[in-house]
Each structure stands twice: as structure tokens, then as C-alpha cells.
Amino acid sequence: NAMDEWPNDQNNTQLFELFVNPWPFADLVASDTVAPAQAVEGAHFDVRYTVTNLGSGPTDRDSWKEQVWLTRDKNRPHPGQGDVLLATVDYAGGALPVGGGYDRTVSVTLPESLESGVYYITPWVDPYAQVLEDTLAINVNPDDPNEIDNNNYKARPINVIGTPPPPI
Numbered sequence: 013n014a015m016d017e018w019p020n021d022q023n024n025t026q027l028f029e030l031f032v033n034p035w036p037f038a039d040l041v042a043s044d045t046v047a048p049a050q051a052v053e054g055a056h057f058d059v060r061y062t063v064t065n066l067g068s069g070p071t072d073r074d075s076w077k078e079q080v081w082l083t084r085d086k087n088r089p090h091p092g093q094g095d096v097l098l099a100t101v102d103y104a105g106g107a108l109p110v111g112g113g114y115d116r117t118v119s120v121t122l123p124e125s126l127e128s129g130v131y132y133i134t135p136w137v138d139p140y141a142q143v144l145e146d147t148l149a150i151n152v153n154p155d156d157p158n159e160i161d162n163n164n165y166k167a168r169p170i171n172v173i174g175t176p177p178p179p180i
Contacts, residue, residue: 036069037146038108040137040161045168047133053126053174056119061135061166063103064113066151072144075104080118081134086155086167089134096123103137126174132167139164 017024046060059080065071081089082096089095098120105114116135138145138161145161153162 036110037067037144038065038069038071038110039067039145039148039151039163040064040071040108040143041066041151041163042135042137042166045133045135045166047168047170049169050171050173051122053122053172054124056121058117058119059099059133059135060115060117062113062115063108063137065108065110066163067110067146067148070110070112071108073142074106075102076138076142077101077140078103078116078118079136079139080120081136081165082120082122083132083134083167086132086134088156088159088162088165089136089139095134098122098133122172126172127177128172128174129177131170131172133170134165134167136165 041064042061043064044060044062048057051057063078078101079089079097080099082098083089084094089097091097099118101116101118118135120133141161147161147163151163153166155167156162
């Protein structure tokens, strides 16, 4: 049932001032990746990296997954591009406050039968996007600036001595 109010329908809308307080999101940033500059296929070594919450609020979770990948480039790890998952670890140290962080050491083993060349050791924090985050512009990863949560991973080059590349 519609009611015809014409010509007196000017009272159908009203404006109210409304303040919305935005929820401050965390922004997990992986940095300072340390790994050997050179290794042979099948080598076992430690990878070190730092995780810091550089967002505007604490993390909304107190645990998440982390991974270390061997990648062919500096962008987001992707198994369809030949990237290899080396290790998965759990973080269960509680919610990270703004500015809070930790250092991580993960032992990894390179696959056997790798072709010689330049690869990247890439730690990836929260790969399953369990933590509600907002990538702040100041924290963007310059290696992959157009990807969502691009500062959750940080690549470091490693020269792998392995199987010689096939002749051209």
C-alpha cells in the first residue's frame, strides 16, 4: 500500500550526523630475511626473518601459520609457477600489539635435482589470511606492490648449485 502525499511529500527524508569509528587493523610485515647466499641442491640450512605488526591496531588473532618457500621470483609464492614449499610453522605467541614483533628461525632442506640458477628464499607470514589486515601504503613490498597483503612475504636471493641447465 503506497500512500500518495503529493504535494506534501517534502518530509520523507531526514539527515542525522553519524560518526563511524573505524576498526584499526593490524598489518603484519615480514622483513630482514637471512639465508645463505649460495647452497647446493639438497642442502639443509636455517632461514631467519622478522615479523612486525606495523598496522594501526593489534592483531585480531593470537595464532597463525607461516611458510618458507623456494621461489623463482620475488613475488607471491605460487606452486603453479614452480615455487616449492619448504616448511610450514605455527605462530601461537598471542596477539601482536602495534609495533610488536618477533624473530623466527626455520630449518629447511632444498629439494634434490634442482636446476642451477638464482632462486629466492621467501618467508610468508599468514599465507591463509587468517589475520584481519590492512596493508598500509608505507609498508608496501616494492617487489610485488600490486598484490594484496604483499608485505606478508619477503624474498631473498640464493644461488643454487645443482643440475646443469639443459643445453640450448
